[in-house]
């Protein structure tokens with residue numbers, strides 16, 4: 001699922017990054033080809049909003065479709081007495097929803113700011129309801145079922161934002177904090193699947209259809225629930241679409257996790273992977289996941305509020321055509337799931353053929369090995385309908401069928417036997433009512449379907465497979481034991497740069513890094529990697545031990561697009577004895593291993609001073625800092641350092657990459673992060689904050705909006721004097 005502005009943000013940034021990788025940045029883009037690409041993309045993912053000019057026509061779309069109404073009335077997707085409310089809500093614009101992310105102390109501080117600075121100004125404000133004369137309050141609603149009370153929804157559409165300055169301020173806050181990773185804008189119902197997946201820090205998690213990655217972001221946040229430790233689990237985020245995988249790279253980059261891998265496969269035929277077998281040192285075992293999210297491609301008709309163009313093209317054919325791939329992805333998910341593991345299947349479609357029919361087919365094929373779980377207790381306060389137990393598949397000509405036998409021959413390849421509901425006498429076997437159906441009028445959201453599965457035992461066809469113990473060097477042969485060795489596949493159209501791990505502490509550049517930052521002896525240098533075999537190492541990335549294991553053992557069988565968080569960046573500065581500076585992205589992951597020599601415990605006012613300096617070639621002179629900070633910095637050798645700040649009263653802790661110059665001290669943060677920290681410190685950040693309300697009222701809507709987003713999200717660290725910047729994309733394709 002995607003959200004209105006953020007989708008465009010992710011897309012634009014990703015396109016920029018893509019072009020950079022292709023070495024074509026700033027050259028003329030073929031607009032015709034670009035539009036064609038976008039149209040193709042839109043056809044593949046109808047639930048997404050197209051970019052560009054098409055958006056402004058949305059207000060003009062007639063939000064009616066007789067076939068849609070007839071189909072869902074026949075299916076009885078909602079009780080008759082709710083039908084008119086259901087239809088009325090479907091025609092209204094979607095409210096805004098967001099959640100606060102980041103470390104616990106930062107999230108608490110940000111939550112206070114949201115309530116005191118932004119919500120207080122709009123609390124008594126009333127806005128005209130779309131297309132009606134009534135006015136309604138914009139009441140921010142805290143979503144009762146979201147863990148930690150971190151998610152909010154408010155009746156505020158895109159058009160509303162331009163109507164008043166406080167609303168625009170809130171919008172700007174959301175955009176800026178999204179870029180800094182402090183906030184994630186995401187449609188309310190789209191937040192549900194990761195919540196019911198119940199991810200713990202030790203879980204191996206697979207997100208099968210992950211792009212653009214709003215749910216992946218949640219999975220990573222849940223994985224990092226214990227901030228004091230690096231999770232022993234990881235998230236593998238996969239998507240079949242290569243260009244959409246870079247949206248995932250962008251998401252992962254925002255969250256700075258060393259525990260994520262991005263892969264590019266058709267998840268219906270996701271390869272079997274192996275992992276180190278801790279019980280059997282030196283051996284591998286099949287990689288089975290503890291948690292799997294199966295947020296499959298769907299017709300997207302439950303996103304009509306956000307994507308009104310679906311009114312124009314809705315047909316029963318869409319759901320019928322998707323049933324097959326949805327089932328195959330789910331079935332492969334169940335195969336990759338560990339016994340006792342949990343899988344969530346979700347769609348943003350109302351259609352039982354894409355929902356309960358897929359669930360029923362899976363349950364039928366897997367017998368007692370897989371069962372549905374009642375996830376309602378994990379969602380206190382959420383209104384929903386139970387899963388349907390009866391529905392009538394239909395052909396494109398809107399003829400409905402009770403049994404497959406009734407389907408005329410010409411439709412038999414489209415309306416398949418597996419799409420039909422269970423017989424009444426078999427209903428008790430499946431518990432389809434444990435599925436969750438959220439309709440738009442339940443709590444003023446989009447619609448959604450969620451089914452939670454638990455794998456009780458191995459699948460019937462898995463029982464027949466005899467697991468073979470594998471030893472080092474025989475990895476990845478599980479699926480092709482009888483076949484001769486295969487040629488190394490060139491997977492997809494792109495070849496990623498390699499993932500080259502450090503061989504150990506003796507790796508050429510490591511001793512100087514270890515000495516300079518006083519890395520403690522248990523820091524595992526073999527978890528560091530670069531993306532080149534030869535030449536000077538430029539950026540050094542860090543992954544967790546389990547991610548290293550997965551990459552090293554499976555690199556030849558899966559196409560890994562990206563992994564690792566940028567931790568050290570080459571900086572051949574003559575004033576620094578080590579050729580690598582720290583990177584803000586990887587700081588949290590490496591912080592606990594850095595010794596006291598390169599740490600500066602800075603006072604609040606001094607931190608504000610470094611953050612308010614927006615001219616990297618003229619950093620604040622040491623003389624402007626407090627005596628306390630001057631004393632701390634006096635004996636600190638020039639170069640990269642950690643700036644630490646702690647407010648004991650509010651328990652706010654901030655850690656930034658800094659640079660001690662010969663006569664100066666500065667922060668080394670990207671603009672969105674700078675604004676984020678100044679905001680948390682209650683300091684003035686106006687020099688980074690253009691009054692876009694005034695600006696926007698002078699320019700057309702689409703321009704103003706995309707301008708805000710692209711600018712903020714694309715912001716990069718200022719150039720260092722030696723020319724190194726933080727902005728280079730990690731992953732390159734050729």
Ligand SMILES: C[S@@+](CC[C@H](N)C(=O)[O-])C[C@H]1O[C@@H](n2cnc3c(N)ncnc32)[C@H](O)[C@@H]1O
Nearest residue numbers: 001209210211212213214215240266267295297
């Ligand atoms: C509903 S979207 C996923 C939204 C995503 N989970 C999120 O929350 O941002 C479906 C995604 O599935 C991808 N997809 C379609 N067919 C696939 C397949 N066979 N294997 C893997 N991904 C697939 C599409 O490219 C699309 O990005």
